Every structure is written in C-alpha cells, then in structure tokens.
Amino acid sequence: MFVxxxxxxxxxxPAPLFATFxxxxxxxxxxxxxxxxxxFAAATYVDxxxxxxxxxxKTALLIAQVCGYALSKMIGIRVIAEIGRxxxxxxxxGLIGMSWLALILxxxxxxxxxxxxxxxxxxxxxxxxGLVFSYLEGRxxxxxxxxxxxxxxxxxxxxxxxxxxxxxxAGVSDVWMPAATGxxxxxxxxxxxxxxxMLPPPDRRDEAERAVRKPMLRxxxxxxxxxxGMAMLLLVLGYVLLTALRDFRDNFAAEIWIGLxxxxxxxxxxxxxxxxxxxxxxxxxxxxxxxDNLRAxxxxxxIIIIGALLLGLxxxxxxxxxxxxxxxxxxxxxxxxxxxxxxxxxxxxxxxAAIGKAGNAGxxxxxxxxxxxxxxxALLLYRSIAxxxxxxxxxxILCAYATAVIVGLLTICSALSFVRKGRRGTAIAGS
Numbered sequence: 171m172f173v174x175x176x177x178x179x180x181x182x183x184p185a186p187l188f189a190t191f192x193x194x195x196x197x198x199x200x201x202x203x204x205x206x207x208x209x210f211a212a213a214t215y216v217d218x219x220x221x222x223x224x225x226x227x228k229t230a231l232l233i234a235q236v237c238g239y240a241l242s243k244m245i246g247i248r249v250i251a252e253i254g255r256x257x258x259x260x261x262x263x264g265l266i267g268m269s270w271l272a273l274i275l276x277x278x279x280x281x282x283x284x285x286x287x288x289x290x291x292x293x294x295x296x297x298x299x300g301l302v303f304s305y306l307e308g309r310x311x312x313x314x315x316x317x318x319x320x321x322x323x324x325x326x327x328x329x330x331x332x333x334x335x336x337x338x339x340a341g342v343s344d345v346w347m348p349a350a351t352g353x354x355x356x357x358x359x360x361x362x363x364x365x366x367x368m369l370p371p372p373d374r375r376d377e378a379e380r381a382v383r384k385p386m387l388r389x390x391x392x393x394x395x396x397x398x399g400m401a402m403l404l405l406v407l408g409y410v411l412l413t414a415l416r417d418f419r420d421n422f423a424a425e426i427w428i429g430l431x432x433x434x435x436x437x438x439x440x441x442x443x444x445x446x447x448x449x450x451x452x453x454x455x456x457x458x459x460x461x462d463n464l465r466a467x468x469x470x471x472x473i474i475i476i477g478a479l480l481l482g483l484x485x486x487x488x489x490x491x492x493x494x495x496x497x498x499x500x501x502x503x504x505x506x507x508x509x510x511x512x513x514x515x516x517x518x519x520x521x522x523a524a525i526g527k528a529g530n531a532g533x534x535x536x537x538x539x540x541x542x543x544x545x546x547x548a549l550l551l552y553r554s555i556a557x558x559x560x561x562x563x564x565x566x567i568l569c570a571y572a573t574a575v576i577v578g579l580l581t582i583c584s585a586l587s588f589v590r591k592g593r594r595g596t597a598i599a600g601s
Contacts, residue, residue, distance in 0.1 A: 178370070180370060188311070189309075189311035192315050195369070196302050196305065197362075198365075200298065200323060205330050205333075205351050205352045205354065206266055206348075207235070207291070207292070208420065209333070209347060209352070210273075210347070210348040211232070211327075211422075212330075212334035213347065215344060219280070225554045225555075229550055233547055233550050234286065235288040235292035237292070238289040238290060238292030240540060242294065242295065243539040243542075243543055244540040246300050247391075247540060253301070253304060255371065258367070259366065261297070261301055265294035265297055265301075269291045269295050272287045273348045276291070277343075277345045277348075277349055299539070300536055302366065303319065303535065305369050306319060307519050308372045313454060313456075314455050314458050316454065316514075316519065317450070318451065320507075320514055321450060325443055325447045327423075327439075328423075331439040334347050335439070398521075401591075404580050404581075404587070405580070408474070408576065408581055410541050410544070413546050414542070414546045414573075415506060415566075415569050415570065416507070418549055418566060419502075422562050426499075427499075428562075429561060430495035430563065442503060446504045447507075453473055453508060454516055463524035467520045467521055470512045473509075474508070474509045474577065475578050475581050475582065475585075477506065478574045478577045478578040479574065480502075481509065482570065482571055482578075483574075484498055485567055505574075514539075518534035518535050522534070
C-alpha cells in the first residue's frame with residue numbers, strides 16, 4: 171500500500187523535480203555498481219607471487235573482467251531487449267551481490283587462480299546498465315535523467331579509485347581492497363535501487379512524444395536491424411574505438427598518471443574527472459530542449475564529432491607543451507566522454523523515438539556495448555603482445571589520435587544517412 175501511494179505521489183511531481191529524483195536514483199545505483207567493478211584498477215599489482223605468464227598480472231585481470239563483462243553484454247542483447255518491469259530491483263541487487271562474492275574469492279585464492287574471479291566479477295555486472303536505464307528511458311525528460319546516469323560512470327571511476335587508494339594507504343592489502351571498497355557502497359546501492367523501484371512508468375504524454383517502450387522479441391530485433399543496420403554499423407564501429415580508449419584510460423589511469431609525474435596521489439583521480447562529468451552533463455542534458463527527435467538525434471552526432479575533435483586537438487596541444495598534464499587529462503576526458511556517453515542513453519533513446527516504432531533502447535545499447543567491450547579486449551591484447559615495450563602514456567596518446575580521426579569520420583557518415591532518411595520520410599509524407 172505504501173509503495174503504491176509513494177509511486178502515485180511521485181507521478182504528480184513537477185517535471186523538474188521528478189527528473190532530478192529519478193536521475194539521482196539512477197546515478198547512485200550505477201555509481202554504487204562501479205565500486206564492485208573498478209577499484210582494483212587503482213593498484214598496479216607489480217611482482218605478484220605465483221605469476222609467470224608473459225602478459226602482466228594487471229592486464230590479465232583486466233582482460234578476464236572485460237571478457238566476463240563483454241559476454242554479459244552479448245547475453246544482454248536478448249535479455250535486456252525482452253525484459254519487462256517486474257523483478258528488475260531483485261536482479262540488480264542479486265547480480266551485484268554475485269560480483270561481490272567474486273571479489274571476496276579473488277582475495278582468498280592465490281595467483282594465478284584468482285584471475286578467474288575477475289571474469290566472474292564482470293559477468294553479472296554487464297547487465298546493470300540496461301536494468302537501470304530501463305527505469306528512465308522513454309520519458310520527456312530522459313535526456314536529463316540519462317545525463318545524470320552517464321555522469322555516474324564518469325565520476326564514480328575516479329572516486330572509487332580514490333577510495334581504493336585511501337584503503338590501501340590505511341593498510342588494506344591490494345587483493346582485499348576491491349571487496350572492501352564494494353562493501354562500503356552496499357547501503358547506497360540498496361537505497362538507490364529502492365528509489366528506482368518507486369518510479370511510475372512513462373505516462374501517455376511520454377509515449378506520445380517518445381514512442382511506446384516495450385520488450386523487443388526476435389522478429390522485432392531482426393526487422394529493426396534490417397531497416398537501420400547500416401547506420402547502426404557506422405555508429406557501433408566508432409563506439410568500439412571509444413570504448414577501447416575509454417577503458418584503457420580508466421583501467422590504466424594509475425600508470426598514465428605515473429608517466430605524467432603524479433604517482434601515488436589519491437586525489438588526482440577525482441580531481442581530473444569532476445570537470446569532465448560537469449561538461450558532459452551540461453552538454454547532454456541541454457538536448458532535452460530539442461523537442462524534434464530527428465534534430466535531437468543529429469545534435470547528438472554533432473556532440474560526438476565535437477568530442478572527437480577535442481580529444482585529438484587537446485592531445486596535439488599537450489604535445490606542443492600548451493597544456494599542463496592535469497588540463498590535458500581533463501580535456502581528453504571531456505572529449506572522450508562527450509563522444510562516448512550519448513551511446514549509453516540518449517542517442518538510442520532518441521533513435522527509437524525518431525523512427526517512431528515501439529521498442530526499447532536497451533537492445534541497441536547492448537549491441538553497441540557487446541561490440542565495444544570486444545574492442546577493449548582487443549586493445550589490451552595488442553598492447554601486451556604487439557607493443558609491450560611502449561610506455562602507457564605514449565600508447566594512450568597514439569590511440570587518442572587514431573580514435574579522434576576515425577570516430578569523427580564514421581559519425582559524419584552516420585549523420586548523413588539519417589539526414590537522407592529524414593528527407594525521404596518528409597517527401598513520402600508530403601506526396
């Protein structure tokens with residue numbers, strides 16, 4: 171009875187208040203998940219006893235976790251596409267609980283056996299984004315809520331690694347640090363998931379403006395890809411590069427900062443990411459003001475192109491000694507996340523709305539994510555096998571240039587394809 175009353179009360183809130191409540195609920199739910207996924211990246215894991223394989227131990231941990239995460243995304247293409255409203259909260263808490271148990275096993279088992287625990291840690295976590303976003307998509311204020319949700323993985327990675335460094339400085343070992351960090355965030359996780367569960371479904375005005383959101387069965391998914399597969403391919407290829415670079419920057423932030431002369435400073439992880447989150451949040455949230463869905467979709471393409479330009483030009487300025495290391499990390503992070511974050515929420519939400527067919531954005535997000543994390547694994551393997559002598563900072567700079575150029579070109583081609591479809595649709599409607 172209380173749940174129904176509270177949900178009914180939320181439904182009557184003014185749109186700005188509702189969007190803030192829902193967006194913050196999603197923000198803290200996903201923020202908490204990162205405490206189970208990313209803390210181990212704050213350690214360097216040098217000279218690990220029992221490890222004698224050519225690939226260094228931390229890279230092996232990252233590959234294992236990303237493989238589990240990527241497999242989860244592949245499974246999620248179907249699961250998230252077909253999921254309804256019931257059971258989402260239990261699924262979120264249960265999946266994160268499984269990942270926490272894997273972190274405990276990671277601390278208990280010796281190397282090399284505990285590498286498998288990172289695979290088990292990543293396997294459940296790949297479902298969380300789609301489950302959380304399913305509460306927020308298909309609403310008139312989805313851009314604001316989606317921007318807050320995307321800000322969570324920008325901010326959380328830096329904050330979680332700062333917490334992890336502080337725990338290690340307090341005496342927690344590098345193998346117990348991941349489980350300890352996750353345990354600190356369990357209360358926040360439970361509260362935020364409860365808040366998400368209180369949200370009412372999209373109302374009639376939401377459905378009229380953003381299209382009805384419903385599960386997509388196999389035939390629905392096949393029809394969508396048949397009609398829009400080329401545009402999806404162009405976008406996904408760019409997203410593969412963005413995901414690989416974003417993961418590399420995130421997972422090897424400690425090594426990159428050491429190369430920049432900031433080794434051992436816990437605050438630098440958060441200090442560099444807070445401005446990035448503010449820039450991405452402001453740019454993406456402002457898209458709520460664009461009511462026409464096709465124009466909003468094209469505006470997101472523009473944001474991705476601007477992000478690619480910022481990524482490449484700031485790196486060029488850094489190498490010319492026009493930027494300090496901190497300024498460069500902020501600007502490359504801003505460019506990277508301006509290009510990366512639209513794929514995780516708003517881009518595909520608006521694509522569904524612009525096309526006007528009932529469906530859900532989770533299906534498209536998980537196609538992109540499954541491909542993206544496969545690219546992340548490929549980049550890790552390339553760095554370890556083909557370029558093991560290259561330092562982390564130099565490798566990041568090289569990848570930043572390549573990503574900026576290729577993503578920019580692919581996004582321009584995708585935008586042109588949607589412009590042609592929009593003109594074709596207008597011509598048909600007017601005939």
